[in-house]
Amino acid sequence: MSESLIFEKSVPGRKGYSLPDLDVPEVPIAELIPADYLRKDPPLLPELSEVDVVRHFTNLSRDNYGIDQGFYPLGSCTMKYNPKVNEDVARYAGFAALHPLQPFEQTQGALQMLFQLEVALREITGMDRVTLQPAAGAQGELVGMLMIRAYHQSKGNLRRKVIVPDSAHGTNPATAALAGYQVQVVHSNADGLVDLEDLKHLVDTETAALMLTNPNTLGLFERDILKIAELVHSVGALLYLDGANLNALLGLCRPGDMGFDVVHSNLHKTFTTPHGGGGPGAGALGVKSRLAPFLPVPVVEKTEKGYVLDNRRPRSIGKVHSFYGNFGNLVRAYTYIRRMGAVGFRKVSTNAILNANYIRTRLEKVYPVPYNRFCMHEFVASAKKFRDKEVHAWDIAKRLIDYGIYPPTVNFPMVVEEALMIEPTETEPKENLDHFCEAMLRIAKEIEEDPELVKTAPHTRSVTRLDEVRAVKQLDLRWKPA
Amino acid sequence: MEYIPNTKEEQHQMLKAIGVETIEDLLSDIPSEIRLTRGLQLPPPLSEPELKTEMLRLSERNADLLHHVPFLGGGAYDHYVPSVVGHLAFRSEFYTAYTPYQAEMSQGLLQTIYEFQTMIAELTGMDVANASLYDGGSALAEAAMMAVKITKRKTILVSSTIHPSYRAVLKTYLSGANVTIIELPSENGATDLVTVGKRLGEDIACILVQTPNFLGCLEPVEGLAQEVHRHGALLGVSADPISLGLLKSPGEAGADIVIGEGQGMGCGLNFGGPNLGFFATKKEYVRQMPGRVVGATVDTKGRRGYCLTLQTREQHIKRERATSNICTNEALAALSATIYLSIMGRQGLREVGRLCLQKAHYLKHRLCEIKGFEMAFARPFFREFVAKTPVPPSRINKKLYKGKIIGGLDLGELDRKLKNHWLVCVTEKRTKEEMDHLVAAVKEITT
Structure with a gap:
């Protein structure tokens, strides 16, 4: 049963809040603020008791699905378990009840945490400096591209274009455009990797950067990465890593050693900060030293007087966040890093890779994998063969919901038709991987025997399939009183 | 390792199923030249109890606001967070979920976003709101970029009374675009309307102001709106939703885009993040709006349901022609x-x-009863005001800190022209006793 809107539950005069009485002499509001600055009637917010509010949101949470409930093999999103200790630590008063503009003497612990997190991320990624300010991966990309722009500007030629693979995340071209660059697409070759010949044709002295994901969005390691780096650097361009897939590399190899000049890492993927139903994230960005002068301000530095935030950096691209980034998430990521250590991280990446290859092996006969080789932390299967039954990847995803599993990413990357992008992560037990594989195999059988069952899925949630076309055509983005 | 369930035996079974001997066999695509031959140089792993002790010790090197009384605002506000907020938002069905791409499995979250959009639209006096942006700074930048796209004009006027960090973020965001930013001077703590009149013309995409502004003063939004619209430009107002239960909505005052920072609404301080950027505008601009948005629709049985909508504006579909590059939000x-x-x-x-x-x-x-103290500006204010002080505010703050009071912001440290200007903030959490305490301490320091 679906929950009515909170506004529909409102009862005039009902009250849930608790505030102290005014303890200073009250001055008539008209003496403080001119009447034309004031709202005539209070806003139409709901009027409810505390228990009404608690039940409303509790019931809504029960009609939602998080990683704590079950498997979430959403490719490219690294939906791994979020350790509870992270949550406890992030709530320590010294971290949670801290104002960003308190003088440095009062915030040494916070600044030290930021400094040590930077040091750890430098080591993990092989970069020279890391800024923790970007609030998400896409903002990290923007910071990276603006730094690349500033770097080229300092060399006297801004350059015009940025190259992205056809398999790239949508944020890559969107960010390059936002940074003022023309986007060129390099194609994938028959192995699903960057086509070196195509890249050779595209790269020239107007190329500012190549934005690459490695492992790429097919879950494959770009074997020619050193050649790619050499080619890009030979024309003075820079190599940018979209670090969405960093989980596969931890402790095995480092972007900095592969020739990447700029790397963003989604701390809400690899470093276990919860995704929060769509955010907040944290998009730490690492750079090689030649780009360090352009880092956004402030930069955390360790001085004789203790830790400080350095704002006096004349070549900086400027500020990107109102304060210093999503600090609460940075506390969680640092807590995780201290829990894992070097040995732990190697177990993370190798088990993520093992789990992905296990599922790939179990499914490949029924769900063909177009670029089929040992994958890294994820792989992309295709549901194209079910088209003759008029069943699409999207339908399979919806049917998986009935098996209590959050569906994989579908129809991405665009280089695979009817793509099902599957990323199990290292935190999933084998029996869940098996349950997923069996569900996928059963769905394949269902498609043969009763395709309607799959095409009309899901059947077990509070709603059946939603009319997304109607949502666009008859836009309804807010409740209005009758 | 408790976060990784695979046992040695299970690993062995899985390797056998794959048809390889060791995990190493799966890594053959990584060129040997770049394989890390040493362990990462990280601090040794800590058990959970050790970890908590270590992190607690680190956190205690900060002067937390449970044990200190803050009169500090400047864009982050110590508003009361009711107990229910944390208990409900941190139900794991919500906080461990991903973006609700699969609507049927995410109805709960989608409905809360629809309710959020409704509340923001209601508070701001706008028709529609999105599902959130990062913070007040990037929301201002997104507003400017949308105004440029809608008007196809290339110059924007930005009031110098907007939070300096927001203005800085705006400048960074637009540094790759071919857009001119002109800062409007202030007069008596608010945007100078005379200059606005002079600068407005056919080339101006929008004027951006903040109310209450960085100096705490309320901006004359209505007067601005009339001027701006006469010239075919848009008015973007950065507003504080906490003030909007009391103050006229920017929409009613004539704004076209209302953005801002929603941190005060149950998010806590967290040393400045996560914050909550919001974005609201008029119906006619909805297709140029950045960020995710949730719409109501029906399922195959005609029942009400919710899904992400207008996705063709977004980066995963539109790629380099998207309205914004934002993906993950807040x-x-x-x-x-x-x-x-x-x-x-x-x-x-x-x-x-x-x-x-x-x-x-x-x-x-x-x-202002204390000798040497007076108001810097004669403007209406809401929760924050600038006092001129007889000695540098940082000196006052140092003394106050000894009594566990965290004083206001020393504006002279940001802008030399504002030497001996103190930005003082009072939220609903401050008591008369705390304020009297502050006043007594200040008196002692300055007289």
């Missing part, structure tokens, strides 16, 4: 704000506003 902060506004309700938000307003004016009155 969903959990938006959920906290939705719960906050639900529990405060119609009367509660107004009451928070009333308490802030009355208490801030009480403190202003008391401070």
